[in-house]
Amino acid sequence: MKTCCVIGAGVAGLTAADSLAQSGVEVVVLEARDRVGGRVWSDRLEGGGLVERGAEFITAGYDATDAMVERLGLAYAGMGIRYPDRALRPDPGIDRAEALRVAGLVEAAAAAAGADAMAIDILDAVVEDTRIRELLASRAQSASSVALELLPAERLRTIGHLLDDGETRRVVGGNQQLALRLAEGLGAAVRLSTPVLRIEHGPTGVRVHTADDVIEADACIVAVPLAVTEHIAFEPPLSAERRAAMAAIPIGQAAKLAVPADEPVAAAAIMSTPGRFWAYTSPCDEVGGTVVGSWAGGSPVLDLLEVDEGSTVWAREIRALWPELPALDVDAASMTVWRSDREWTGGTYSAVTGIPDDRDRHPIGDAIGRLGFAGEHTAPRDWTATIEGAIRSGQRAAEDILSTLGEAQ
Ligand SMILES: Cc1cc2nc3c(=O)[nH]c(=O)nc-3n(C[C@H](O)[C@H](O)[C@H](O)COP(=O)(O)OP(=O)(O)OC[C@H]3O[C@@H](n4cnc5c(N)ncnc54)[C@H](O)[C@@H]3O)c2cc1C
Numbered sequence: 001m002k003t004c005c006v007i008g009a010g011v012a013g014l015t016a017a018d019s020l021a022q023s024g025v026e027v028v029v030l031e032a033r034d035r036v037g038g039r040v041w042s043d044r045l046e047g048g049g050l051v052e053r054g055a056e057f058i059t060a061g062y063d064a065t066d067a068m069v070e071r072l073g074l075a076y077a078g079m080g081i082r083y084p085d086r087a088l089r090p091d092p093g094i095d096r097a098e099a100l101r102v103a104g105l106v107e108a109a110a111a112a113a114g115a116d117a118m119a120i121d122i123l124d125a126v127v128e129d130t131r132i133r134e135l136l137a138s139r140a141q142s143a144s145s146v147a148l149e150l151l152p153a154e155r156l157r158t159i160g161h162l163l164d165d166g167e168t169r170r171v172v173g174g175n176q177q178l179a180l181r182l183a184e185g186l187g188a189a190v191r192l193s194t195p196v197l198r199i200e201h202g203p204t205g206v207r208v209h210t211a212d213d214v215i216e217a218d219a220c221i222v223a224v225p226l227a228v229t230e231h232i233a234f235e236p237p238l239s240a241e242r243r244a245a246m247a248a249i250p251i252g253q254a255a256k257l258a259v260p261a262d263e264p265v266a267a268a269a270i271m272s273t274p275g276r277f278w279a280y281t282s283p284c285d286e287v288g289g290t291v292v293g294s295w296a297g298g299s300p301v302l303d304l305l306e307v308d309e310g311s312t313v314w315a316r317e318i319r320a321l322w323p324e325l326p327a328l329d330v331d332a333a334s335m336t337v338w339r340s341d342r343e344w345t346g347g348t349y350s351a352v353t354g355i356p357d358d359r360d361r362h363p364i365g366d367a368i369g370r371l372g373f374a375g376e377h378t379a380p381r382d383w384t385a386t387i388e389g390a391i392r393s394g395q396r397a398a399e400d401i402l403s404t405l406g407e408a409q
Contacts, residue, residue, distance in 0.1 A: 001026050002405045003217040005208045007196045007232075010038025011387055012374040013223030014182035014190075015068070015394025016401075020221075021186060023402055028215060029186060030208065032195035036183045038225075039338070039349070039376075040387060042174025046332045048287035050174055051258040053336035055387050056293070057083045058169045059161070062388040064395065065178075069171060072181040076169035080267030081280050083168040084139075084161065088273045089321055092131040096163075102132050103160040110156035115354045117153035138276045139163070144385065145252025145297035145338075145348040152250070152353030158382050170282075175387065196224075198233040201371045218408075219401045223374040223394065225346025226364075227251055238368075245354060245364050249377065251340045252348035252385070255307040257294045257314050258282070259333040263326040265290040272321050276301050279318045292328060294318050297348070302339070309335050349385035350377035365393065367400040374398075 002025045006017040009031035017027040035041070039054040058065060058076065069076060088094070109126045110117070119140055127133040139162040141148045144155045171177050183190045198209035199220060206220040222229060230246055237243075264283075271278035279294040294314065296302050306313040315330045340347025355362050365378025374397035379389025 002219070003027070004219045004221060004401055005030065005206065005215050005217040006221045006223060007199075007208065008032075008038065008223035008375070009036040009179065009183060009190055009192070010223060010375070010390060011040055011179055011182075012376065012390040012394040012397070013221065014179055014186070015391045016221045016223055016372070016374045016398045017186055017189065018182050019395050019398035020401065021189070023398070025402070025405070027186065027189050028217070029183075029190045030194045030196050030210060030215070031190065031192050032224075034193045036190060036192070037176040037179035040175045040179055041336075042176035043334065045258060045260055045291060045334060047260055047289070049258070049260050049284040049289060049291040050170075050282065050286070051291060051293075051334050052170065052175055053256060053334065054338070055175055056170060056256075058171070058175070058387065059083050060165050062386075064391040065388050068178060068391060072178065074177050074181065075172045077172045077285060079168045079170055080283055081168055081269045082165055083269075084163050084165045086269040086271040086278055086280075088135070088271050090273055092135070092273060094129075094131050094135055098129070099132050099135060100160060100163055102127055102129065103136060103163055106136060106156050106159055110153045110159075113153045115154075115356065119151040119153050119156050120148050122153045122156055134273065138271070138273070142276055142278065142295065142297040142301070144351045145254040146250045146351040147298050147300050150250045150351075152351055154353045154355065155351050178387070196232060198235065199371070200235045201369060203369060206370055218405055219370040219372065221372040221374050221397045221401060223397070225375060226350045226377040227340055227342040227346040229373075230342060234371075242364060245362070249353060249364075250351045251342060251346065252297065252351060253299045253302055253339045254295065254297045254348040255302055255335060255337040257296075257318070257333060257335050259292050259315060259318070259328045259330060261290045261292055261326050261328055263290075264288070265292065265325060270322050272317070275304060275317065275321070277305060277317070279322055292318065292325060302337075307335070307337060309337065352377060352384045355381055361396075365396070367397070367404060370401070370404055372397040372401045372404075
């Protein structure tokens, strides 16, 4: 029986391991943290309200996620809001149809731009109405969590999605159920609290080093965040070209705040036009009531809101933005900060750039012999930074390795 060591028990790594196991490969999954799910991390507030500390919104086109939810016997719950549909405050009075038309022009310009083009240049060149420019800039920065000035044009290729989409969904019981169910199916093959430090790879197999073990396998899939990949020692080392390509990809900084409201709040999503952060309702179906969630994406916004565990500035800003809210129980709030110094956590997600025109994904996702790569940053074009992208990348990495192992027979 062929063997494969998968590194990282986020959605990408677990999907890859699950696909390989279904094809008869014996897998072991090594996870640094003491839980599975990585950036999909569901939690409960005091009182029982569901909180997504990481990925929350499942929107249109999540075909692989839909299929997995069904296969794992899970279900979705509608959130009552549409992710893109936010009331802007103060209201700049933008005509929605006109904003969508301009978004289409921006998408076309971004698709035609070179791999090194920057989002800010496309917006400056294409959008005349300063209010629409500000809207698109703010949505692009918020969704990618990368300061507009550093954002590649690539991220504007689907900007229209940020203005127009169906009802947003979450997995019943929390999105982390996806990872928990996958891990359950893999059983003892998933080893928690086991960070990988070094990977030796060659034409006949791999040796994966943890602090106190060496695992030998026929192949390996690296499914850790982009910034963490830079800190694992590979022997032979990754090429200078690949390392430079990885280092050139900006990594988002973001934070989430969830505060229970004293009374139920009608479904709504409100975005601060000058502050570029937004807040939204999450119904607590199982326990009743409402949690007010808020998202700050991009370091300028985190700085403005003085985002730091223990700080109450952000909660005050939500109150100022949305004065109709009932009392918020700030003492029971949960704040999760996803910053990246390109060290351990890897930050929010990647803003992939530099995809050659003839490629569906960035070459940093390509396998090197028996070494496969998964993770949102290796997802098909336009799906990076999402759960859907993580799943698709895991399936693709498993296919890469199955084909390598098949050829080696
Ligand atoms: C705050 C936030 C909000 C988001 N919102 C959304 C959203 O609304 N909708 C959406 O679709 N997506 C969203 N995303 C993106 C989505 O969460 C990610 O794209 C996806 O979960 C990435 O999965 P992954 O498996 O590639 O990486 P990860 O989930 O990061 O998994 C990588 C795993 O590798 C482990 N690891 C790291 N180093 C090592 C090591 N040395 N050895 C072993 N294991 C290691 C990590 O602990 C982690 O478990 C959000 C992300 C964040 C952070």
